[in-house]
């Protein structure tokens with residue numbers, strides 16, 4: 531198995547740092563994230579509180595460095611470059627940002643121009659994740675986006691001109707009315723811009739969204755499952771042709787441009803989340819063998835008030851036991867191209883769970899859902915069919931781990 535060099539470093543006190551910025555200009559009808567519209571006046575107070583939470587978190591976790599910083603949201607590109615610079619200084623003061631660390635800013639193409647991008651670069655951001663979602667008016671309108679195709683098309687060359695050599699693009703497929711031809715056009719259009727990274731999101735309809743309400747009324751018509759599966763296969767082929775390799779179910783990259791921050795999530799490494807509704811995870815905490823996960827108060831105002839009082843703004847926490855950690859390991863590792871290493875799994879969870887994993891993988895292999903050579907120690911990986919039925923595969927293995935020996 532290819533070893534991610536960051537993994538060992540993370541265990542030695544290097545943490546991922548996620549900063550949540552919950553402000554957007556307009557609510558997209560499919561969005562279920564913790565976001566607020568029309569709260570721009572709160573941004574200066576929120577940014578100060580973010581810096582304060584980072585200090586509180588650093589005190590709680592002890593000496594550590596930042597292996598990566600990710601400003602996500604929401605629309606973090608609504609912050610000014612000066613605010614982003616202040617946040618990065620605040621992180622660096624208490625969790626020194628390691629040389630060469632990845633510093634990502636999620637960016638809505640409608641909120642930036644060349645000058646702003648250059649200022650973000652000067653502030654210390656070295657990677658952009660551009661929320662393009664579609665390059666056609668049909669897609670952008672169906673998804674309720676607040677930018678047009680020309681802003682998305684301009685964002686990649688502007689990012690290059692601003693000095694970014696690591697630029698990712700996000701696309702959504704499975705939106706109402708989308709055809710395979712429209713999806714091909716999006717893929718070809720985006721790949722012709724030469725991104726280093728491509729993230730694909732299959733539209734899911736969440737109950738508490740505008741799309742959820744339309745689905746309940748029966749007025750939301752999405753492409754059927756076979757068409758969505760064809761779209762995914764088409765994307766894999768197109769990305770390969772464009773020199774981007776699939777390293778995770780939804781993520782493709784030029785070799786060496788895999789998103790390092792996201793890898794921390796998939797490899798069980800520690801990360802600290804700051805901001806309203808942000809999550810964090812410490813694999814060494816909790817005392818039940820599986821680490822501790824926590825999540826923050828979601829309301830930006832209540833979250834600000836808690837931080838300003840000097841308290842960690844947690845809304846809840848969970849200490850995972852080893853059985854829960856085993857399921858997490860299956861869930862996250864199977865999504866990666868490296869797959870699940872049975873030797874590592876056995877070393878951590880013991881021979882019983884490892885045997886149940888092997889038997890379950892054998893059954894799934896016979897159905898063409900996982901590729902796992904019978905030789906001892908071979909990684910368990912999803913096949914293309916297994917990727918499309920990934921939730922089912924994980925639920926089968928999870929049930930087997932929970933079942934009789």
Ligand code: SF4
Pocket residue numbers: 553554555556557558561562563565603604605638
């Ligand atoms: S821009 Fe992103 S975070 Fe903001 S509302 Fe749209 S989908 Fe949600």
